[in-house]
Amino acid sequence: NAGVTQTPKFRILKIGQSMTLQCAQDMNHNYMYWYRQDPGMGLKLIYYSVGAGITDKGEVPNGYNVSRSTTEDFPLRLELAAPSQTSVYFCASSSTVTGTGDLYGYTFGSGTRLTVV
Amino acid sequence: AQSVAQPEDQVNVAEGNPLTVKCTYSVSGNPYLFWYVQYPNRGLQFLLKYITGDNLVKGSYGFEAEFNKSQTSFHLKKPSALVSDSALYFCAVRPGNTGKLIFGQGTTLQVKP
Numbered sequence: 001n002a003g004v005t006q007t008p009k010f011r012i013l014k015i016g017q018s019m020t021l022q023c024a025q026d027m028n029h030n031y032m033y034w035y036r037q038d039p040g041m042g043l044k045l046i047y048y049s050v051g052a053g054i055t056d057k058g059e060v061p062n063g064y065n066v067s068r069s070t071t072e073d074f075p076l077r078l079e080l081a082a083p084s085q086t087s088v089y090f091c092a093s094s095s096t097v098t099g100t101g102d103l104y105g106y107t108f109g110s111g112t113r114l115t116v117v
Numbered sequence: 118a119q120s121v122a123q124p125e126d127q128v129n130v131a132e133g134n135p136l137t138v139k140c141t142y143s144v145s146g147n148p149y150l151f152w153y154v155q156y157p158n159r160g161l162q163f164l165l166k167y168i169t170g171d172n173l174v175k176g177s178y179g180f181e182a183e184f185n186k187s188q189t190s191f192h193l194k195k196p197s198a199l200v201s202d203s204a205l206y207f208c209a210v211r212p213g214n215t216g217k218l219i220f221g222q223g224t225t226l227q228v229k230p
Contacts, residue, residue: 004160033218090160090161105209107163108153111158
């Protein structure tokens with residue numbers, strides 16, 4: 001199984017540009033999440049989704065948007081990139097049922113390193 | 118407010134010695150507790166979890182963690198550290214019936230030969 005796939009792995013954006021970070025999972029997980037990781041700050045939740053068509057804000061949603069049209073995909077949109085959005089972004093998914101090695105935990109993607117200059 | 122604290126930014130230990138990475142939490146209800154490890158330029162990998170039952174849980178790569186409800190702690194331990202254990206470790210808690218995990222700020226473990 002591929003698990004959680006994130007693309008791209010690296011990206012440099014200019015201030016004011018827009019981009020979409022892609023996230024796809026093939027485990028039929030209901031829950032999906034976007035986190036950003038900054039040095040010494042741990043992981044901060046940006047947005048999450050409990051199923052197709054349902055999304056909600058996390059701790060740091062400003063400057064981002066999400067959609068969840070299918071169970072598999074959960075893209076994160078940056079509309080007007082700012083230097084404060086320089087970070088490593090992780091997508092994760094989880095299931096509320098048994099069958100995965102990390103019951104009630106998360107499966108993470110490998111991350112997207114974004115630099116805004 | 119619900120939170121997770123990892124009081125040490127870095128833990129240094131010699132190879133072969135026991136290691137402990139500390140975690141305390143503050144949540145309402147019964148918590149689900151997790152440890153994840155992150156190697157450089159990689160995503161987080163699940164190590165172990167506490168849901169219910171025995172307070173000592175065993176996980177991947179010889180790691181274990183002890184849940185202490187009275188001290189609201191979930192410290193990660195390993196009897197004999199390896200150089201390859203050097204990585205960034207995150208404690209996380211899933212409060213009650215929510216799907217969201219709250220992460221600590223992470224602790225860098227450095228194991229020296």
